Amino acid sequence: MLLHNFMYSLLVLLRSRGLVFWTIAFPLIMAVLFNLAMSNIESSEKFQKIDIAVVQSEDYDNNMIFKNALEALSGEDGLFHIKETDLKTAESMLNEKSITGYLTLSGDDVAVTVKNSGINETILCRVMNEIKSDSEIVVSGGTDVINQKIASGEFNINYEDIFREETEKLTGGELKFKDTSPAHMSYVMIEYYSLIAMACLYSGLLTIVLIDNKMPDISAVGKRCSVSPTGKFASITGSLLAAFVVQLFGLALLFALLLLLGADFGSQLLYIILLSVAGTFAGLTAGIAVSVLIKTNENAKTTIMISITMACCFLSGMMGISMKNIVDVNAPFINRINPVAMITDGLYALYFIGTGSRYYIDLASLVAFSLIMLILSWSRLRRQKYDSI
């Protein structure tokens, strides 16, 4: 009887175009959209050379320290693309946003003109500060050396050499900090993970349809099923298995597409599959709970399930990657009961940290969530008996 139920449930699911769209086609469409929108996001956060202008003036032409420093900064590995121009052109370039800012010299003082308070503007200001303070340190240090020489009776002084030595002492030698950065830092993966989690939760749509077909107060099919001699356990388990198979097929397609699009799932594929299976089970049981606990028509239940899933996805970072972290920091309880966040966090833990306690906690949370959904549903379904005559 279980196999019979399984086969018919499978037919019902595969014949419903709406369900096939939500569980199979929609995640695939979203994967393509994510890939299109995110393909540039990580390269755009890398540092790009900053376009700036220097206003030509007599003071600028005479200030060799400043000129040399700017020349060094505009080299191949430098920070800036520098254009020398007049004030009017610099202003219009700033207005057109073709430069981040422009520099004007008055005596030894540099003024930086910018339009916003962004990262590039701050880099420009800080570099100008550095040039100015470096020249002050060198002048002060060089003057001390000269004074010491004069005090010790040495009057044959090569001023140029002294200042060059001081400059070398301050700026010479490459400064390299020990880099212990993690290897996996692609946060676009969070989008893919939340997509997998969304697909898992959408399996609830399958169980909504199947369970509604077993509810006598919802559908005519439900009335027929309820008075048939089939046990509730065999009937629901068969449906659950069919939904599980359809959803796993959808997930397999999604994984294949994501791999084609260049997603990096690392070497922990078995753990990922395990988490996805647990996530699918959570989605299926959530669907049963919605179907059993909310007394309304199938369309309304479907909309409720989709809305809940979208809200869970939003809080897990699908519509803005930093959202999951914001929720984790400010309201951690929300993501502890959010099944999409559990799946996303588990996949993130695998990608960034590896299998550890965090992964297993997420896995256990999903199982606990599923059990709670099942208990809630069962508490409503038990004692509902209809005679088979």
Place this chain on the structure above:
Amino acid sequence: MTVFNAFMCVIRRNLVTIIIFTAITVGFSLINFASGDSAAAFTAEKPGVICIDLDNTELSKSLVSYLDETTSLHDSSGSDRDDDALFYREVCCIITIPKGYSENISSSSDGGIEIRTTGDSRYTLVEMSLARYMRVQYYYTGQGLRGEALAKAVGESVADNVEVIMKAPKDSTALSKAATYFSFASYSITACILFIICLVLTSFNDRNIFRRTAVSSMNYNKFSLMLMFCCGMYALAVWFAFTVLGVVLCGSALLSVKGLLFAAGSLVFTICILCLSFLLSGVLHSRNAVTGIVNVIALGSAFLCGAFIPTSMLPDAVLAFAHVLPAYWFIKGENEIAAIESLSLQNLTGVLVCFGVMLCFALVFAVSGLAIASHNRRRE
């Protein structure tokens, strides 16, 4: 009145669904909006940094104090939480000052400092500032300075002292936040209007109800006009709600001529989406199809046009494709309004072009919608 009552009846019947869907889309906009101060003076960008001081000496504390001035220093909350903050770009690097740092700095300029980083442009700024501090410290160490004297000399030398002139329009930050709010609202407005109107019109387009209306004594054109009026009222209510929410969130920046322009832009966009919903309701015949298509259109437009991701981060090919979507012109228009320095016809040209393109989209959708409705009517 009969049509209006029928419209309200359908709305009432779907009230739970409508409330949930509207609450969720409004909630998305609310949660997504991050508050911030507007500034007309230059304020240096302070990237988030976590600094772990294992040395805990006068010199290491002096470095931490410098980082506190030049960056937004976050407290370390254990390695897992710190790594999360790094991965999600809450901070751009984790700087560890090792034990023995005070002794290291006389032999090596880097002091043995360890860094975990995202490698983005914010880190370039932090690395530059840190390198500057370490180089100056190393220089003064070579001059024989130690302890408190060294920390004091370094602190004085690395202080910012260049004049910065800010040529930004007043409230530019608040306006750019308003543009961000309206960009995200494009998703919420699209989802809210498309979903509800298509849902309601699908009920009216149901074959039996459609035939019943057609054979009734009611003038069909009057019926259609009334239905359009009801949908228009609903769309206006959605637009009004999102505009009021924008004023509440963005404050005084929107109580200005530019605020009116933002509102006008969102109104034109609302009209465009209203026309699109007329078109779709003529094509879609089941509620399931409505939910599916609405989600694909709303989320697709949002991802491809820059509602969720700034347009500057989108690939050129995606932006080129986005030109055929109304949301692109809406978001472009709102960003241009935020960037306008003074209101003149020349400065407003770009904004007016965006409004014009959206109206053209609306016209195309409306004409196509009417043609499909007329075809459906003839077929019946």
